[in-house]
Amino acid sequence: MEKELTIDEIQNFEGKYPKQLWHLFFSEMWERFSFYGMRGMLVFFMVHQLSMNEVVANLQYGATQAFVYAFTFVGGLFADKILGLRKSLFWGGLLMIVGSVILALDPKEFFFLGIGFNIIGTGFFKPTISSIVGNLYRNGDHRTDAGFSLFYAGVNLGALLGGYLCIAIGKGQLFQSFIPAHLAWNVAFGLAAIVMIISLLTFVRTQRSLGSIGTSPLISAEPKKRKIMEIATYIGSLLIIPFIILLVSNSEYTDIFMFIIGPCSLLYLFFEMRRFSVDENKKLLAALIFILFSIFFWAFFEQSGGSLSLFAANNLSSTVAGIPLDPNGVNNSANSLFVIIFAGLLGLVWIWLAKRRMEPNTIVKFGLGFLFLAAGFYVFYYTKFFSDENGITSLDFFTFGWFIITFGELCLSPIGMSIMTKLSPQKTQAVLMGMWFLASAYGQYFAGLLGANIAEASENATNFEKLVIYADGYKQLAIYALVAGLLLIAISPLVKKLMGGVK
Numbered sequence: 001m002e003k004e005l006t007i008d009e010i011q012n013f014e015g016k017y018p019k020q021l022w023h024l025f026f027s028e029m030w031e032r033f034s035f036y037g038m039r040g041m042l043v044f045f046m047v048h049q050l051s052m053n054e055v056v057a058n059l060q061y062g063a064t065q066a067f068v069y070a071f072t073f074v075g076g077l078f079a080d081k082i083l084g085l086r087k088s089l090f091w092g093g094l095l096m097i098v099g100s101v102i103l104a105l106d107p108k109e110f111f112f113l114g115i116g117f118n119i120i121g122t123g124f125f126k127p128t129i130s131s132i133v134g135n136l137y138r139n140g141d142h143r144t145d146a147g148f149s150l151f152y153a154g155v156n157l158g159a160l161l162g163g164y165l166c167i168a169i170g171k172g173q174l175f176q177s178f179i180p181a182h183l184a185w186n187v188a189f190g191l192a193a194i195v196m197i198i199s200l201l202t203f204v205r206t207q208r209s210l211g212s213i214g215t216s217p218l219i220s221a222e223p224k225k226r227k228i229m230e231i232a233t234y235i236g237s238l239l240i241i242p243f244i245i246l247l248v249s250n251s252e253y254t255d256i257f258m259f260i261i262g263p264c265s266l267l268y269l270f271f272e273m274r275r276f277s278v279d280e281n282k283k284l285l286a287a288l289i290f291i292l293f294s295i296f297f298w299a300f301f302e303q304s305g306g307s308l309s310l311f312a313a314n315n316l317s318s319t320v321a322g323i324p325l326d327p328n329g330v331n332n333s334a335n336s337l338f339v340i341i342f343a344g345l346l347g348l349v350w351i352w353l354a355k356r357r358m359e360p361n362t363i364v365k366f367g368l369g370f371l372f373l374a375a376g377f378y379v380f381y382y383t384k385f386f387s388d389e390n391g392i393t394s395l396d397f398f399t400f401g402w403f404i405i406t407f408g409e410l411c412l413s414p415i416g417m418s419i420m421t422k423l424s425p426q427k428t429q430a431v432l433m434g435m436w437f438l439a440s441a442y443g444q445y446f447a448g449l450l451g452a453n454i455a456e457a458s459e460n461a462t463n464f465e466k467l468v469i470y471a472d473g474y475k476q477l478a479i480y481a482l483v484a485g486l487l488l489i490a491i492s493p494l495v496k497k498l499m500g501g502v503k
């Protein structure tokens, strides 16, 4: 049998990427296929199969997304304290498989049960796999950001495939000649289950190459005590599922939950900080600044699933570069496609700049992220000048907006994950990653509120008036994003001080 690698052997890899990154790449790719595949079906399934009205469906969709990301904090906590990254990832993957199998068996009858399993499962899986990526690198290794960019391409490859295939199968638009119509949704959710199994198998078959990364944090505790705590975590996470189902199926509870979880996570972090040195705490403070700004970023960015999808449906033409395409499909997938094409490239640009000592530091990259976001939203606003009298405007130009925003996302999202692993002491790795994703939960939540405001203003308007109202809304968002970007760049010297030597 191959001998287990030491942490030094892993981190002293040659070349641009450690080989373990490829294993994690594929595991995460299949997991995101499953996750985005299911996510892409939710609203449609709720409206057309569960006969919910659209407002309720949207609210419940928002609730599921907020909960998914909120539970990454809880999952991260148990990963850091009890299970360790690897067992946590395995347990999360298992719960996701169970959730998607339940949905595949009878999506109508067991809808919320399946979703409940998936929420908890993602909570264990998502922050831990991202933290493991960070562990492949030595502190200060300038190749870290490039690694996260590549990993992020895997995320989006999965998102693109799953997001497109599952809904197309469910709606009966793909493979309808050999999938009986009454089983189309079962097959669609079944596909999500199969790829999740592939994800977990990929991890199980390759985890040996991780050496001691992600093993139990209780390694020095008494084995019996450790077992009891692990089993209690497994049982506890199953017992909480009925509670999650209750919260998600009554979306008014989402407000209360969101009100509580953020402050609790902060209190917890402050509580942990009392044991760390001043330098470590300064770094954690810097991490909190990144997390805070990322909430705004996601609140704007996640208009994609909400107001932008209505904008696409009402106001966009149906061709890109002369090719007939569904504007909603383009709104859903253009971004992932651009990430796949450009993530690796941008990663190489960072390495190239680093070699010449010209790489901007993370806080400036974040600032750039907001500037790209602002420019992209300005393009969305500008579509109004290409409109015909019916309020239909250019899908080409809209797609160009996503192209620009993608660079913003690449300056913030993979780099944000990377910096969380660099700024956190070993003991709070997954919790901090969980907080990073918790910011996404708030982003999702505020995105819904922002989108609802824009939508409300356009009630009873003609299609042309709608275009103008939406476009003007996006101009506002562009201005806010610009201000946030400039602010970040202005405070960068201060944050840099907090970060110590971390870049």
Ligand code: GLN
Binding pocket: 032, 155, 298, 413, 437, 440
């Ligand atoms: N699209 C990325 C992913 O799925 C980022 C998600 C997020 O942080 N909101 O991993």
